Amino acid sequence: MEDRGTFDHLPHKTIARLSQYRRALLLCLSRGKSHIFSHEIATIQHITPVQVRxxxxxxxxxxxxxxxxxxxxxISLIGNIIDSEEGLKVAIVGMGNLGRALINYFSGKRHKLSIIAGFDTNPDKIGNTMNGVPCYSATRMREIIExxxxxxxxxxxxAENxxxxxxxxxxxGIKGLLNYTPKPIDVPEYVYLEEYDMIxxxxxxAFYVKMKTLEEKGITTI
Amino acid sequence: MEDRGTFDHLPHKTIARLSQYRRALLLCLSRGKSHIFSHEIATIQHITPVQVRxxxxxxxxxxxxxxxxxxxxxISLIGNIIDSEEGLKVAIVGMGNLGRALINYFSGKRHKLSIIAGFDTNPDKIGNTMNGVPCYSATRMREIIExxxxxxxxxxxxAENxxxxxxxxxxxGIKGLLNYTPKPIDVPEYVYLEEYDMIxxxxxxAFYVKMKTLEEKGITTI
DNA sequence: AAATAATTGTTAATAAAATAACATTGTTAT
DNA sequence: ATAACAATGTTATTTTATTAACAATTATTT
Known part of the structure; x- marks a missing residue:
């Protein structure tokens, strides 16, 4: 009996940090390091050693x-936890600046997770390849995803789309969605959704800058 | 005695939601609505009415x-909380795809918060204007910020820079930083830092998709 | 060999955030 | 007029996340 599935009660924040630890570790490995202390990882990530441990x-x-x-x-253990054995394929829908930025950020960085298709409605983009990722017509989304x-x-x-x-x-049939538009979307419970709103x-x-400024004024004027 | 500074103990998450409420409210207002219930806001944002209240x-x-x-x-109250009276100016450092995406997302959306300068090292970009935002040489960063x-x-x-x-x-003299590179940075305590790592x-x-998949397999095979 | 220091692993405590429970209050219907 | 309802506002509870405390262990120093 395998113990995959053992990791389904990990805190969300821990998952995010594991991904970051792995990146830091890969860098250390490439520099010839073989072992690392919790406080070293902590320093790289600007968190506490306790959190790491x-x-x-x-x-x-x-x-x-x-x-x-x-x-x-x-690294290998984190891979076992985060990565799917067979790898997962990713599509970018909307090949504007943000879509292309993501492709650049990502291209070839993780072999268990690869962006293999982009979709757009702009005829000038359809048929092109960006950083190795082909751009298809949005009308073919379902066909290609399947x-x-x-x-x-x-x-x-x-946002409006x-x-x-x-x-x-x-x-x-998508199983996971990452929404970068400022418009909240909703999905059935069997789809994992992560929203990120840049605005x-x-x-x-801006709010915290304002607060810091007010604090300073408070301190210097009273 | 003013009560600015009354809002310095608001939870971080509440601040983020207030920004989102405002956007939803502006939209409702533009459609001629004058009042709104907590459960309506909640539906738009896919959260619970209790949270809103x-x-x-x-x-x-x-x-x-x-x-x-x-x-x-x-809307006006949220503005009092989030916005600085005099407005805040923002610079984008790095006018690649992501920088330009942010400018497009943001241009002209908030009059109390405006992106007024971009910086890059690429001579082809320097001197151009993108969506009304001039791109300066990165060597002039300090000069122009001041x-x-x-x-x-x-x-x-x-990331490497x-x-x-x-x-x-x-x-x-920057007071707030938003870091979109996957490399954690560190700043003195008087600077507010927000990091966001797309990878x-x-x-x-990917992890949660994997989990959902394993769950399903578990359910269907056992 | 003993003392010290450095580090892990774990439990306990605290803090932050979300959810639930419920009292209150107008409005509408009977 | 009274009852039922639909909403808000607040306190209490639960859950999630972080931080602190500390015991255990091994290497190093004296």
């Missing part, structure tokens, strides 16, 4: 005292 | 029973 405890990995964690082993077995889609279309696009993707994030930064 | 309670806004919340008033009083910067340079860029921005987010989606 706790995350690693949760995934059941043990380091050796005074030597730290074996980088190769840890044919290629694409399971994840990133929505980078204009977001929900329509999401519906089509769900109908096409909100910027406004949040 | 709680957030509004925290900012001290009261609706009227059976009529809901006055949209104009609420001259224009820019307080927020969005980092969209290649992230920390260097951040240092320069901090030295130039991690995608890997997180």
């Amino acid at each position: 706790r995350d690693l405890m949760l995934i059941g990995y043990s380091g050796t005292l005074r030597k730290g964690y074996n980088i190769k082993e840890l 044919k290629e077995g694409i399971q994840i889609a990133i929505i980078t279309v204009p 977001a929900s329509q696009t999401a519906n089509e993707l769900v109908a096409a 909100t994030t910027l406004e949040k930064v | 709680r957030d509004l309670m925290l900012i001290g806004y009261s609706g009227t029973l059976r009529k809901g919340y006055n949209i104009k008033e609420l 001259k224009e009083g820019i307080q927020i910067a969005i980092i969209t340079v290649p 992230a920390s260097q860029t951040a240092n320069e921005l901090v030295a130039a 991690t987010t995608l890997e997180k989606v």
